[in-house]
Amino acid sequence: MPAKTSDARRRELGAELRRRRESAGINGVDLARKLGWSQSAVSRIEAGLGGVNEVNVIMYLAHCGVSTPEAGEVLKLAKETEDGYLVRVDSLRTLILHENMARRIAVSAPLVVPGLLQTEGYARAMISLPGYDEAAVKARLNLRMSRQRLLRSQRAPRFIYFIYEAALRCPFGGYQVMNEQMLHLAFLADQEHIAIRVVPFESGQIATITGALTLMDFADHGPLAYLETPTAGVFVEAPDGIARCRYNLGQLAKDALNERQSRGLLADLASRYDRPPKEHRAHCPDILAKE
Structure with missing residues (x-):
């Protein structure tokens, strides 16, 4: 997952992912291990600094125990919009x-x-x-x-x-x-x-x-x-x-x-x-x- 420049969409998505992880009572180290990612990858995504696609989001949420309907709402935040506008x-x-x-x-x-x-x-x-x-x-x-x-x-x-x-x-x-x-x-x-x-x-x-x-x-x-x-x-x-x-x-x-x-x-x-x-x-x- 190559790093990308932070933007409003990524920061909003990262904040929501972090909220879901914390609500599940899982720390970043344990989640990274379950996902097979580095701890820095989880930290960067949650800070809105990492490139992330819908598959990554689904995997992340699944390991946090998020239901399918709730995951669908979070996925809306992951969709790309016109560059520079959200x-x-x-x-x-x-x-x-x-x-x-x-x-x-x-x-x-x-x-x-x-x-x-x-x-x-x-x-x-x-x-x-x-x-x-x-x-x-x-x-x-x-x-x-x-x-x-x-x-x-x-x-x-x-x-x-x-x-x-x-x-x-x-x-x-x-x-x-x-x-x-x-x-x-x-x-x-x-x-x-x-x-x-x-x-x-x-x-x-x-x-x-x-x-x-x-x-x-x-x-x-x-x-x-x-x-x-x-x-x-x-x-x-x-x-x-x-x-x-x-x-x-x-x-x-x-x-x-x-x-x-x-x-x-x-x-x-x-x-x-x-x-x-x-x-x-x-x-x-x-x-x-x-x-």
Whole structure:
């Protein structure tokens, strides 16, 4: 099994294989012996550094006691996709994996507050959509909240967020939820490793074109971008795609308020949401009015 350069698909597959091995209570040395592989081969595959085909994956899983239906799900991760691009319908777990390995994360958020920065009330308002029962809502909410442990980790990446003003003026969950969310953002903006910069309405062209984007830089391998859509997530490693993402984020840095100005706007919005209008008009709430 010749070594290959690490990429997002191999790292995701390696992490899942390691999880299956550990769940079976088997250490890497014993598994390598059963497979007739070297211990380094197992380690490299689990780290996303080794070349691996579907036959190797089936052998690996069989020796970990994984059932045929479960093995079929893991095999989906082993399938090759277009070089430099990885599409995941259920993309959050893949995103979390790479966020926890990154040393720097830059985010563009044009429509909603980014997931890592959401309060529980705001997240619940977003997740509680038609078609989801309470059990499904709780499961999704727990995953979102547990994801935020990264912000408090001793090895947390350096974050920079570019949040379009529209995302801060759309009252998800009502005024109390938004008041708490603005106060939470203002608190996070004071953390040394987190920069929050608001892109004003009048400078929002690049923000709307860029869309929901996360660009992650790593110490041990090349950058990875994540583009979020309503139906799937796309992970990008292709150099031209990364260059375009980095260019757009650079433009946002020129358009956005600085950190001090952004904290001031967040505090102002928190105050406004603390005083809801007397007559709520769903199509155009007073909070949206610009002074």
